[in-house]
Amino acid sequence: MEQNYIKPPVEVRYADQLAALAAADTGKKPxxxxxxxxxxxxxxxxxxxxxxxxxxxxxxxDALVERCIITLAGSRGLMLVGEPGTAKTMLSELLSAACCGVSTNTVQGTAGTTEDMIKYSWNYALLLSKGPCREALVPSPLLVGMEKGIFARFEEITRTPAEIQDSLISVMSDQILNIPELGDEGLVLAKPGFNIIGTANTRDKGVNEMSGALKRRFNFETVMPIADVHLEKEIIIREAEDMAKAGHIDCPVDTDVAELLAVTYHELREGKTAEGTIVDKPAAVMSTAEAVSVFYQTISHSWYFGGGKTDLGLLTENLVGAVCKENKDDLEKLKAYFRTAVNARAKKVGGVWKAYSETAGLLR
Ligand SMILES: Nc1ncnc2c1ncn2[C@@H]1O[C@H](COP(=O)(O)OP(=O)(O)O)[C@@H](O)[C@H]1O
Ligand SMILES: [Mg+2]
Structure with a gap:
């Protein structure tokens, strides 16, 4: 694929790496x-x-990634759970692309997901003209996965009502999907290589439980937020650089500002500053993904409207937008964080922290 896309799938984006890995691969393969x-x-x-x-x-x-790979080589599904923005989707895309060459065989779970979307539906024009036949069948990603021997991804499975989620149970336990309308030809048996990767957010509103019966068909892995501030800074920089490149925004990424943002997110998520001062945790999810988006928003704004230099006032305004979207109390918590942690650091280290503390008036 030579053209530009906003977000090419993993197998396209990293096609060179996947080809090099395949060429050099001498390991045992499921x-x-x-x-x-x-x-x-x-x-x-x-x-x-x-x-x-x-x-x-x-x-x-790293151990979690190895366990995920081993789970996928077995007969149980893989369920990645954790707070929003902990790279569950990213990890499931990477796993699918590497194991099956395809990361896009996906069902997105919503409150409106129906059993048809999980199993199969019909092209009604063909169904009326030809009757129930294979041609008129519209296979779901699950069915495609079974027939091709690849993974089906089920994103945010707990957004789907529990009784709909449960339509996975029979497929996962028997590796068979029956399409009664097709008579004798309606029995689909899963090929080797088929498996399911589910993801579920633990802290979102409007999530449903999963039944015990379905849970038993999956190995669960909990993905935790990044614990190391320096690593979080590196991710923010790398992601922002990638996004800037894709958006043809040619301005250098200010690493000091990225660090300041990583520290802010880290400390508010942990409820404690590096010096050990306790700060009130906002109710909002303080994820790395949110930090990336606040940072990129700021760079992009500075690029189009400003002189290109990252504007800390914009950063603070974007931070307010991201942190305080659900809960007014979070604004007070952000203000308190500026009064204590940010001011203390402005006095101690100066530099960007001083400039950051001077934007406190924009917390409104
Ligand atoms: N542990 C991590 N390693 C690498 N990137 C991460 C990590 N945690 C978060 N990110 C960043 O956050 C982004 C959002 O991840 P995403 O897969 O959408 O999260 P989730 O599905 O858990 O809500 C990723 O694309 C990546 O930029
Ligand atoms: Mg996700």
Whole structure:
């Protein structure tokens, strides 16, 4: 694919790396996988494929990534749970692209997801003219996954009502999907390589429980927010640079500002500053993904409307927008954070922290 896309799928974006890994792969492979578990690990956690450098894509818990790969090679599904913005979707895309060559075979869970969307539906024009036949069938990602022996991803599964989620149970326990309308031809047996990766946010509003019966079909892995501020800063910088490149915004990313934002997010998420002062945690989710978006918004605004230099006033305004969208009390918590942590650091280290503290008037 030569053209530009806003967000090409992982297998397109990293096609060169996947090809290099496949060429150098000597590891044992589960049936129908594109890469061995070892090569999948390298794709996600970084390393070498022959002479080609493979950069790390997921930071944090390496053992978790290995466990995910092993789960997917087995007969139980993989369920990634955690707070929003902890890279559950990213990890499931990376796993699918590396193991199956496809990351887009996906059902997005919503309150309106129906059983048809999970199993199959019909092209009604063809159904009326030809009757129930294979041609008239519209397969779901689950059915496609079973027939091709690839993964089906189920994003935000707990947004879907529990009784709809439960339509996965029979497929996951028997690896069979029956389409009664097709008579004898209606029995679809899953090919090796098929599995399901689900993701679920633990802190979102409007989530449904999962039934015990469905839970037992999955291995659960909890993805935690990044614990290391420096790592979070690196991710913010790397993501912002990628987004700026894609958006043709040619301004240098201010690493001091990225650090200041990483520290702000980290301390508000933990409820404690680096010096040990307790701060009130906002009710809003303080995720790395949100930090990236606040940072990029600021760069982009400075680029189009300003002189290109990252404007800390804009950063603070964007921070207010991101943190205080659901809860008015969060604004007070942000103000308190500026009065204590930001002011103290402005006095101690000066520099960007001083400029940051001077934007406190914009917290409204
Ligand atoms: N541990 C991590 N490693 C790498 N990037 C991360 C990590 N945690 C968060 N991110 C960043 O956050 C973004 C959002 O992740 P996403 O997969 O949409 O989160 P989720 O599905 O958990 O809500 C990622 O694309 C990445 O830029
Ligand atoms: Mg997600």
């Amino acid at each position: 049936e129908n996988w594109r890469l061995s578990p070892k090569a999948v690990r390298t794709f996600i956690l970084g390393g070498k494929a022959g002479d080609v450098d493979i950069p790390r894509k997921f930071y944090g818990n």
